[in-house]
Amino acid sequence: MQTRVRLMALVFTLVVLLAGTASVIAQDISCTVCHDDTTLITGKQTGLSEAVHGTGEAYVRGTSAGCAGCHSGGAFSAMVAQGLRPDQVEAGDPNPTRQDCRTCHAIHTTNTEADWALETTAPVNLYAFENVIYDGGKGNLCANCHQPRRAIDAADPNDNIAVTSTHWGPHHGPQSAMLLGVGGAGDVAGKPSFHSRMIADTCVACHIGPDMKHTFEAITSGCAECHGEDFDIDGKQAEVEALIVQLGDLLKAKGLLDEAGHPVVGIYPAAQASALWNYIFISIEDGSLGVHNPPYTKALLEAGIAALQ
Ligand code: HEC
Ligand code: HEC
Ligand code: HEC
Numbered sequence: 001m002q003t004r005v006r007l008m009a010l011v012f013t014l015v016v017l018l019a020g021t022a023s024v025i026a027q028d029i030s031c032t033v034c035h036d037d038t039t040l041i042t043g044k045q046t047g048l049s050e051a052v053h054g055t056g057e058a059y060v061r062g063t064s065a066g067c068a069g070c071h072s073g074g075a076f077s078a079m080v081a082q083g084l085r086p087d088q089v090e091a092g093d094p095n096p097t098r099q100d101c102r103t104c105h106a107i108h109t110t111n112t113e114a115d116w117a118l119e120t121t122a123p124v125n126l127y128a129f130e131n132v133i134y135d136g137g138k139g140n141l142c143a144n145c146h147q148p149r150r151a152i153d154a155a156d157p158n159d160n161i162a163v164t165s166t167h168w169g170p171h172h173g174p175q176s177a178m179l180l181g182v183g184g185a186g187d188v189a190g191k192p193s194f195h196s197r198m199i200a201d202t203c204v205a206c207h208i209g210p211d212m213k214h215t216f217e218a219i220t221s222g223c224a225e226c227h228g229e230d231f232d233i234d235g236k237q238a239e240v241e242a243l244i245v246q247l248g249d250l251l252k253a254k255g256l257l258d259e260a261g262h263p264v265v266g267i268y269p270a271a272q273a274s275a276l277w278n279y280i281f282i283s284i285e286d287g288s289l290g291v292h293n294p295p296y297t298k299a300l301l302e303a304g305i306a307a308l309q
């Protein structure tokens with residue numbers, strides 16, 4: 001009798017052990033939905049290795065609290081998990097990463113295909129402004145980092161604005177604000193571009209597209225649905241480029257911009273400081289030669305030129 005009970009206990013233990021092993025095997029097999037002989041991962045690694053996200057030009061900035069949320073991939077993931085904004089991150093990341101696969105995707109959280117999910121697609125409250133929300137579908141992921149860090153200061157009682165450093169300006173990557181028609185200086189009223197309203201996934205549609213390109217450069221196939229396969233639609237980019245050159249020359253002549261293209265520290269009439277801000281915003285930081293918001297870009301440049309002539 002006792003032997004039979006022992007035997008049954010043994011059989012039971014064996015069954016439990018076997019079932020355990022089977023589930024371990026099943027879990028191991030799920031790794032191969034990604035880790036297999038296709039280019040699923042390597043095809044993206046190749047594109048990323050050409051992008052500054054992947055080369056990590058400025059990843060070391062991630063060691064400072066004020067920069068970590070956008071410049072370290074690891075700090076970005078932690079920030080998103082804690083529901084914080086980049087200006088609320090309190091500590092730098094001692095071991096910052098590039099913007100790698102784990103920055104944007106939920107890699108190795110369930111170990112299934114579901115881990116390709118984006119870390120966040122929630123609308124983004126642009127923190128340099130009051131009540132400006134970027135709600136551009138999957139492009140919201142990008143807008144967390146590609147948003148300005150500051151708006152221009154208000155003019156003082158003498159209608160002057162101080163240019164306080166050679167890094168003065170909205171900071172790099174204000175593309176989300178440009179798409180919404182905010183972030184420029186002066187009296188120019190902007191509104192969300194048709195691109196931000198008509199293209200559901202905004203940044204992702206034009207910079208990744210249906211082929212899931214991972215160089216993050218803009219892709220002409222993203223325009224084909226509505227225009228030709230070209231960025232310079234109706235010569236708009238060329239027109240914006242000419243306005244940028246004209247405004248840059250005027251700013252240099254007035255001594256607000258140095259030959260290397262850096263702002264010159266000083267106190268200037270508000271309209272001139274605004275022209276300088278908008279030059280930096282468009283030419284140095286936005287980088288789309290007007291495509292993100294053609295009417296707003298053109299209006300800002302023209303107002304700047306008028307203020308300096
Ligand atoms: C959703 C797809 C996916 C699944 C499922 C997946 N991985 Fe990965 N794995 C990745 C990606 C993406 C990387 C990072 C590649 C890179 O950094 O270039 C990675 C990296 C790795 C690495 C290299 C070291 C590291 O952590 O970067 C190992 C080892 C690894 N995975 C093991 C596993 C194992 C074991 C499983 C199953 C338990 C698994 N993976 C499931 C996508 C996946
Ligand atoms: C975690 C923050 C973060 C996220 C999320 C992010 N970026 Fe970036 N992006 C950066 C940083 C930081 C740089 C500059 C990298 C460097 O120089 O080290 C950059 C650079 C770029 C560049 C290159 C700009 C140039 O001057 O060459 C493009 C294009 C770009 N990002 C597009 C995107 C798009 C599209 C998305 C969304 C799919 C996105 N980014 C998501 C932080 C981010
Ligand atoms: C809100 C997110 C955000 C914060 C916070 C932030 N950056 Fe950036 N930074 C970016 C993005 C996005 C880019 C890339 C912009 C582009 O190329 O269009 C960038 C680019 C840069 C670059 C240029 C890199 C290159 O390769 O040209 C430097 C330098 C830089 N940041 C320094 C800093 C420093 C220093 C801090 C902290 C004091 C900081 N950033 C905070 C988002 C941020």
Ligand code: HEC
Binds near residue numbers: 042048100138141
């Ligand atoms: C800057 C953010 C960013 C980085 C870094 C990034 N991805 Fe992506 N990835 C995206 C976005 C956005 C999409 C489009 C998702 C969509 O349309 O659902 C995407 C799509 C994909 C897809 C297609 C997923 C699907 O559901 O069909 C794969 C596979 C992928 N990425 C792999 C990688 C790998 C591997 C790496 C690292 C070598 C990587 N990604 C790095 C943002 C990023």
Ligand code: HEC
Binds near residue numbers: 176218
């Ligand atoms: C209508 C399509 C479209 C949308 C939407 C869009 N972009 Fe762009 N973007 C472009 C084009 C086109 C360029 C200019 C490319 C060129 O002239 O080579 C550009 C340029 C850029 C650059 C400068 C690249 C460089 O090499 O200097 C960055 C960074 C960038 N976009 C990020 C973003 C982010 C982030 C978003 C969303 C907040 C976004 N873009 C939305 C089409 C788009």
Ligand code: HEC
Binds near residue numbers: 222
């Ligand atoms: C979903 C449709 C759609 C997509 C996709 C799209 N655009 Fe547009 N685009 C528009 C609309 C609508 C206008 C406004 C046309 C007008 O006012 O005459 C416009 C206007 C423009 C203008 C200004 C043209 C002018 O004459 O003022 C440029 C430049 C432009 N788009 C570039 C691009 C580029 C580059 C891409 C791809 C990276 C792209 N667009 C993708 C819908 C789109």
